[in-house]
Amino acid sequence: TGKCVLAGNWTNDLGSNMTIIMNSKCNFSGSYSTAVSETPEKIEKSPLRGSQNYRNLTQPVFGFTVNWTFTDSVTVFTGQCFVDETGKEVLKTMWLLRSHADSIKDDWTATRVGTNVFTRQPSQKE
Numbered sequence: 001t002g003k004c005v006l007a008g009n010w011t012n013d014l015g016s017n018m019t020i021i022m023n024s025k026c027n028f029s030g031s032y033s034t035a036v037s038e039t040p041e042k043i044e045k046s047p048l049r050g051s052q053n054y055r056n057l058t059q060p061v062f063g064f065t066v067n068w069t070f071t072d073s074v075t076v077f078t079g080q081c082f083v084d085e086t087g088k089e090v091l092k093t094m095w096l097l098r099s100h101a102d103s104i105k106d107d108w109t110a111t112r113v114g115t116n117v118f119t120r121q122p123s124q125k126e
């Protein structure tokens, strides 16, 4: 199997896009443009920061946090970078979206969970 590299541009099944820049062998930052949101606020590109594990650099496991700039919430994604049977890089992820709750009584409803699959976003060069 080939090597799956996190750096670069990705798009997911919802049509969201993200860019990842490796800052060191295992830590990265970037930006996330979500295609969907649960609030009426205008969607804005938001920063992400994360890490991939030290051990397996061919199909690394990773985690990152998106700190939404347009609404009081954060999302943490975790997953693995795979090379599929056709040689395509794929990020299989699960996420937790934590929204601000006005009171501790509302804590139970403040976290949503889901999955997203990301594939390489073709660069405009083509």
Ligand SMILES: O=C(CCCC[C@@H]1SC[C@@H]2NC(=O)N[C@@H]21)NCCc1cc([N+](=O)[O-])ccc1O
Binding pocket: 012, 014, 016, 034, 035, 036, 037, 038, 039, 068, 071, 072, 073, 075, 095, 097, 099, 100, 114, 116
């Ligand atoms: O919508 C957002 C920000 C964008 C999240 C996009 C997700 S991240 C996982 C998935 N993958 C992906 O690409 N996009 C989606 N935050 C919740 C807002 C909110 C909702 C409520 N509420 O509904 O009660 C209350 C308080 C709140 O602040």
